[in-house]
Amino acid sequence: MSRAVRIRGDELETTEREAKRRSVAEEGQGTALHSTSPRSPGELAVRTSHPEIHLAIFEPNKAQSEAKQDRVYDVVESVAEESSDPLSPPIYQPYIPDELVDDLDVLADFEDAKAKYEAERDRRANLFTMEHHCYKAPSSLFKTHRLLPILEQARDATLLAAKSVILLSSFVESDPLNKCSGLWFESDDHSKTALVLTSAQLIREKKEPKNPFEWKVQWTGNYHRQAKVIVHLLDNTAVPASLLYLQEHYEFAIYKVQVDKPVQLATFTECVRSGQDVFRLGRDENLNLSTTHGMVAYNIPSWYERCHYMYLSCDPSSPSLLRDDGGPIIDLEGKVVGLVNNHIKETFIPSFLLHKCLDFWRRFNCMPRLHLGMTFTSIKHLDPSCIERMTRNHNIESGLIVEQVSKGSNAEKIGIREGDVIESFNGKYISTTIELEQMLIDICWDHFDQGKELYAEKDVSVKIFDAIKHRRRTRNLTAIVSDLGEDIVEGTYPIMRKEAMPVS
Structure with a gap:
């Protein structure tokens, strides 16, 4: 089965976001100690102009500083076919609005829509990029720790x-x-x-948790x-x-x-x-x-x-x-x-x-990152047998598997779907989510060096492998520069009475 991710539903109100933004801005006014040197993130920050x-x-x-990292490197473009096929439709989970829960016709339509949704979810879960969720490695990577030495x-x-x-x-x-x-x-x-x-x-x-263990993951x-x-x-x-x-x-x-x-x-x-x-x-x-x-x-x-x-x-x-x-x-x-x-x-x-x-x-006076509207799993951290199978069957050795795409996000609009593989960002291969986070911060540094501000848009070039159609394409993804927590919104849609449905 595909892995669930933390979500916030469609009912998330924008007023809460605006309140957070105002609160963050008020905190930042005159409170931080600024560096006077125009260094980029990653350089030592131990000197100040104030003794x-x-x-x-x-x-x-x-x-890493003495040798070029082999995990993030320039993309050498191969002769890869650019996909011109129509975008795969996103998967939205059906639900029944509260006022229609007792309507038998709506309930029947919901059950039909739910069956189609679950069938499509199962199909996506069986994509070769998603097999790692149910695969159990035959050996353990760690043994009992021995502290004495x-x-x-x-x-x-x-x-x-x-x-x-x-x-x-x-x-x-x-x-x-x-x-x-x-x-x-x-x-x-x-x-x-x-x-x-x-x-x-x-x-x-x-x-208050609904069960005794909920507080651990809340x-x-x-x-x-x-x-x-x-x-x-x-x-x-x-x-x-x-x-x-x-x-x-x-x-x-x-x-x-x-x-x-x-x-x-x-x-x-x-x-x-x-x-x-x-x-x-x-x-x-x-x-x-x-x-x-x-x-x-x-x-x-x-x-x-x-x-x-x-x-x-x-x-x-x-x-x-x-x-x-x-x-x-x-x-x-x-x-x-x-x-x-x-x-x-x-x-x-x-x-x-x-x-x-x-x-x-x-x-x-802030700590932003790019919000991409996606969550990922690193191919590099999968079991070696999963990686070998991807390489042998699909010529994919590294990259980030898309686990969830936020509903209505720019990622969804350009056709990125669950199970796709992001092979590069801005012409750089990224093999782990840690490396991706460092790149997202560095891009924001350049953004602020150019005099731009929070909550602005920033275009990122992404190379995508479509796991359903087995095609590659490169697209520009518009991301948001933000220092708020990034939420992934689950795709849902209501099941309505037939007479209330719009005529197509």
Whole structure:
């Protein structure tokens, strides 16, 4: 069966979006510390024109900087046939409007439409690009972790990184909301302030779950921006914090705190690889440090997970600790490789994306990305037998499989459908969703360098493999520059009485 993705229905009101935009704009006025150098995202951001201001160190991935990456490269156009066939129709799920639920004729029409919809969904699910959802690999990629050989190194790394890890708690009026860990990443000696990086889970709206496990995967997209937030310092004192910026899509937040003593800033590294030994750090309500060992993994996201997530594959005996959201993932040198945003599913935001976002924020006072109106699965992260079958039968070795297309989006309008493969963006082959996210931010950097603004349109050239017709075509996709969370709208349509249906 095809994988479901997080959706927001057709009833999503535009007024909510406009309110978010106004709130974001109000937060950004005069709050961020701007960089004075015209660097592009990805360069070190440790110097400022103000000697009193200290920034966290971001160490580049030396292996990538010394040699050209082989995963993103120029497209060498082959003699590929451009498809001129009519576009495949999008799949919309039928539903019955509330006022017609008791109409027997409408119910009969609905059952017929539902059967056709499910048949088409099954046909799409059987496309060769979608087989990975039901394929089970015959072997496991990970065995039991053995910590003993790295125990001493891990202890030293944990103690070093722990100095920058703190606890935050949030309240709506007088009611407790959430608790999250966080880490210091910037300080100003002159104003005696410091900035904290934490998970957006800290101020995420809570709703009563319909079942005991729903809270683990719940994502509402609504945040209490005016929530009262308290930072619990390591000397057992507590100070209030003010929200400077909330990045809804990457789901992290920046808070400003008044501090009387120097704080220990985290050191980040952009070198993170699959199978790397790492540790997840967090603090409980008593400020006791929690440490969980695991390995970095590239997994295929579930329906409620963003495509840019990386994963911590933990030891089976590791406990799930409820305060680790917002805490760091560190390597064996105590350097931060990512920020935990969902400890239940062991997901984290890699540090190279954090670096690009923070650099963007210092320069332009926002953290935008392009909204494409699609979600993807990376072919590179499928089981090798799936990749070999695609290569052997369809000459497809890499690219991004389209998992969902938002109803009414520009992607849908140019004919992109579930199961298609996006082979290149702007003439560059992209093999993972992480690489795609970096490209989407870089495109926005160029957009802002040209003096353009948020919520504007930006054209991107995409090379598409049509999984139904087995044809390739290149189209211009109009994307939106936005710093809001990107929602995917499910395609639905109502079943009406025959006499109420328009005459064709």
